[in-house]
Amino acid sequence: xxxxxxxxxxxxxxxxxxxxxxxxxxxxxxxxxxxxxxxxxxxxxxxxxxxxxxxxxxxxxxxxxxxxxxxxxxxxxxxxxxxxxxxxxxxxxxxxxxxxxxxxxxxxxxxxxxxxxxxxxxxxxxxxxxxxxxxxxxxxxxxxxxxxxxxxxxxxxxxxxxxxxxxxxxxxxxxxxxxxxxxxxxxxxxxxxxxxxxxxxxxxxxxxxxxxxxxxxxxxxxxxxxxxxxxxxxxxxxxxxxxxxxxxxxxxxxxxxxxxxxxxxxxxxxxxxxxxxxxxxxxxxxxxxxxxxxxxxxxxxxxxxxxxxxxxxxxxxxxxxxxxxxxxxxxxxxxxxxxxxxxx
Amino acid sequence: xxxxxxxxxxxxxxxxxxxxxxxxxxxxxxxxxxxxxxxxxxxxxxxxxxxxxxxxxxxxxxxxxxxxxxxxxxxxxxxxxxxxxxxxxxxxxxxxxxxxxxxxxxxxxxxxxxxxxxxxxxxxxxxxxxxxxxxxxxxxxxxxxxxxxxxxxxxxxxxxxxxxxxxxxxxxxxxxxxxxxxxxxxxxxxxxxxxxxxxxxxxxxxxxxxxxxxxxxxxxxxxxxxxxxxxxxxxxxxxxxxxxxxxxxxxxxxxxxxxxxxxxxxxxxxxxxxxxxxxxxxxxxxxxxxxxxxxxxxxxxxxxxx
Numbered sequence: 224x225x226x227x228x229x230x231x232x233x234x235x236x237x238x239x240x241x242x243x244x245x246x247x248x249x250x251x252x253x254x255x256x257x258x259x260x261x262x263x264x265x266x267x268x269x270x271x272x273x274x275x276x277x278x279x280x281x282x283x284x285x286x287x288x289x290x291x292x293x294x295x296x297x298x299x300x301x302x303x304x305x306x307x308x309x310x311x312x313x314x315x316x317x318x319x320x321x322x323x324x325x326x327x328x329x330x331x332x333x334x335x336x337x338x339x340x341x342x343x344x345x346x347x348x349x350x351x352x353x354x355x356x357x358x359x360x361x362x363x364x365x366x367x368x369x370x371x372x373x374x375x376x377x378x379x380x381x382x383x384x385x386x387x388x389x390x391x392x393x394x395x396x397x398x399x400x401x402x403x404x405x406x407x408x409x410x411x412x413x414x415x416x417x418x419x420x421x422x423x424x425x426x427x428x429x430x431x432x433x434x435x436x437x438x439x440x441x442x443x444x445x446x447x448x449x450x451x452x453x454x455x456x457x458x459x460x461x462x463x464x465x466x467x468x469x470x471x472x473x474x475x476x477x478x479x480x481x482x483x484x485x486x487x488x489x490x491x492x493x494x495x496x497x498x499x500x501x502x503x504x505x506x507x508x509x510x511x512x513x514x515x516x517x518x519x520x521x522x523x524x525x526x527x528x529x530x531x532x533x534x535x536x537x538x539x540x541x542x543x544x545x546x547x548x549x550x551x552x553x554x555x556x557x558x559x560x561x562x563x564x565x566x567x
Numbered sequence: 568x569x570x571x572x573x574x575x576x577x578x579x580x581x582x583x584x585x586x587x588x589x590x591x592x593x594x595x596x597x598x599x600x601x602x603x604x605x606x607x608x609x610x611x612x613x614x615x616x617x618x619x620x621x622x623x624x625x626x627x628x629x630x631x632x633x634x635x636x637x638x639x640x641x642x643x644x645x646x647x648x649x650x651x652x653x654x655x656x657x658x659x660x661x662x663x664x665x666x667x668x669x670x671x672x673x674x675x676x677x678x679x680x681x682x683x684x685x686x687x688x689x690x691x692x693x694x695x696x697x698x699x700x701x702x703x704x705x706x707x708x709x710x711x712x713x714x715x716x717x718x719x720x721x722x723x724x725x726x727x728x729x730x731x732x733x734x735x736x737x738x739x740x741x742x743x744x745x746x747x748x749x750x751x752x753x754x755x756x757x758x759x760x761x762x763x764x765x766x767x768x769x770x771x772x773x774x775x776x777x778x779x780x781x782x783x784x785x786x787x788x789x790x791x792x793x794x795x796x797x798x799x800x801x802x803x804x805x806x807x808x809x810x811x812x813x814x815x816x817x818x819x820x821x822x823x824x825x826x827x828x829x830x831x832x833x834x835x836x837x838x839x840x841x842x843x844x845x846x847x848x849x850x851x852x853x854x855x856x857x858x859x860x861x862x863x864x865x866x867x868x869x870x871x872x873x
Contacts, residue, residue: 466637466644480701481634481646486581486766488606492701508700510637512646512683523772527606 227553234549236260236411237396238388240404244330246300246381247317247431250274253296257407257426264414265424271443275436276426284419287567291423291446291528292413292559293437293517294406294453295430298399299541300383301362303331306373310366311341314382316357318431323542324360331364332380338364384543394549395472401545402454403430405535409452409556418563430517437517441524448491448566449530451518452559454545455479455509457536466510470536472548475505476555477534481512484519491531498562505554507536533559570594574730575718578662578705580632581608581648581763587628591733591760598740605777607770608762613778614740619754623780623856625771626732627764627787627845630722633661633670633682635702640692643668647682648703649765654678655721656706661687663704666694670706719870724788725764727871728863731786732758764845771845775852782819782857785846788871789837789862796835798864800872804834805862812842814850816857823859837862 227233245253254276262268265278276296299318306312312331325342341361362382366372386399398404410424423444427436441449459471470477478495480487499506522530535555538546570590579587588610592602600614610628631649638644643663657672668687673680687704689695710720718727736758738744748756757778762770775783789805791798798805806823807815820836827834843860850858865871 465639486648486763486769510644510700512634512636522606523769525773526777527609527773529606 233408233412234390234396237404237408238398240407241388241398241400243404244335244381244383245296245298245400246302246383247297247429248302249381250296250428253404253407254426257296257411260411261414261424271439273436273439274428275440277440277443278414278424280414280418280422280424282418282420282422284567287420288447289423289444290420290563290566291425291441291444291449291521292410292563293425293427293440293449293451293521294410295403295427295436295517296407297428297431298383298402298404299431300381301329303362303377303380303382306369306378307361308369310368310372311361311363312338312372312377314357314360314362317381318541319357320541321357321360322354323539324357325355327543328385329362329382330385331362331382332375332377334375336364336375336377337385338362338382386543390549395546396549397544397546399543399545401535401537401547402540403452405454405547405552405555406452409552409559412556413560413563416560420563420566422563427517434517434520438520438524441521441528445525446528449518449521449528450491450559450562451516451521451530451532452555453516453532453534454537454540454547455534456514456540457538459538469509469511469513470507472536472538472546472551474507474536475499475551476558477507477509477536479509479532479534482509482514482516482518482532483512484515485522485530485532487518487531488522488529491529494565495531495533495558495562498565499558502557502561504558504561505551506558570733571730574733575723575726576710577726579629579726579729580703580705581629581766587729594733595736595740598736600736600740603777605773607773609770609774609777610760610762611757611774611778612736612740613755613757615755616745616748616753619748619752620781621755621757621778622753622782622784623757623759623775623778624732624735624784624786625759625761625774625849626728626785627725628729628760628762628770629765630725631765632703632705633687635663635698635700635704636683637700638695638698641689641695643687643689643695643698645682645685645687645704651682652678653680653682653685656682660707661704662707663698663702666698667707668694716872717870721869723869724863724865724871728786728788729760731863732760761845768845768848771848772851775849775854775856779852779854780856781854783846783849783859784819784823785843785849785858785860787843787845787860787862788865791864791866793840796837798835800866801833802835802864803832805837805864806834807840807860807862808836809838810840810842810846810860812847814842814846814858815860819857819859823861
């Protein structure tokens, strides 16, 4: 059965995952959606002590390899570290770049309190050439003073963007947290397929904080191979040199040979590219060695794990409005499904 | 050319040490030791004796190079396979599987310039067409041999450590060393060459999990520019008695010093030096090994004495 991201159901799953609240350390809501979706199709589903969701779909074959597919549930966001006298919230970024933040809508804490990130008026800026830092920004939840804000019990809570999911233009999707709810969505849909090998689906926590969940999941599973399913930066802006674009939307799934944290397994990399080329699936490599994924922790776990990554090119990644192409999602899905059937 | 000379002039790159691996496997195959390679490119040679502790001797296995990220008509854009000072590499020859070019650096290059800020110029469209993203290249810089025991050049210190460990493996594995092992309480000895060392010691994270040793001795280059312990060109080894991360085990270091004294090896003791990142990674194995680091003195211009 081929899953199709052009179908309403596929996009609907991605929408519910992207809209869920899952800042690093607060992934529970995203995990619940995933557990609900995959439980009917898996032989076992468990949540480990750090919060990873790990599911097993036993293969039909015998003596086959263990394959781990890994997607992280967490998204970039904020942690509330203190409350100011005027009732605004002081924040720390969780995997966040400050330049994309001013004036963005957010929701805070378990009660999803609405808020807005501050934007300092131009006339109050002493240094107009300096980009704002996260420490310069606060979340305004509309409290009239510190006492009223304290009553909301938000200290230590997480906050994430509030951002509408929609399709637009020529087959594009705009949402928050495409990194890595796209990976979660693809893994969820793959549980419906059947494979010869045992497939372990690891939905991990804490990738944006360095991969604490991935390390724990790998130790539990001890796979023969691992494919990390991710979102990655597409810098395909007008005027950018080809070598600086990293990757481009509508050019297919991204399977890099290396990133900032991992030199990927050469055999697995070659296997993925050969499968794509043999089956007419669009695939590209990164033109810059940058970024990092759960793969760094996975590859170095136990006695070393053969690891590769297949990513979705996303424009404006880690912002409230990530943009990606549905056709690239479809390429990723077909590629991962096919490679899992090929690996033995 | 003997094996040590072949090692000193080899071009090992992260995850691309094929020819050197082949050479070591071939040379050590007659030793009847177990040979193993893991997913990170670590290469292990293990000899089991009888009862006793598991000891691992190891060293770095690769020197910095480049990896292709993008190719246009005559330029090959690259990223660094490991960190290297671009000031030393500017306009040197780079070789990708037979395709040659020159590393072109920005006009205002400095110590903070990264390899990814540079590109390789081939002036040859047909040559560029043979190179693809992911291909690895090495810096083709000369290895100078001033006398039969004096070498210098980019990457030579790492290769000298590899050669040292190769000689050690031969010594232990080729000859009947059962008595020596028994006397030293060694039940098994592994000689490990750590893959992807130039990439934040990635191989080291895995190596001690694979072997689960009781004791680890890392052989690594020791930069004499930072020397405060009176190293001369007659100094054959530097034993780190105390490192900044407190990873080196005093008792193990003492036993290494004692061994050097009994065998008339000229050495110096070093205190309060930086900890090799690989040793930090190695020390974190589940077996909680005792660790020690022996430095091979490196003089100016990457000069080493064999």
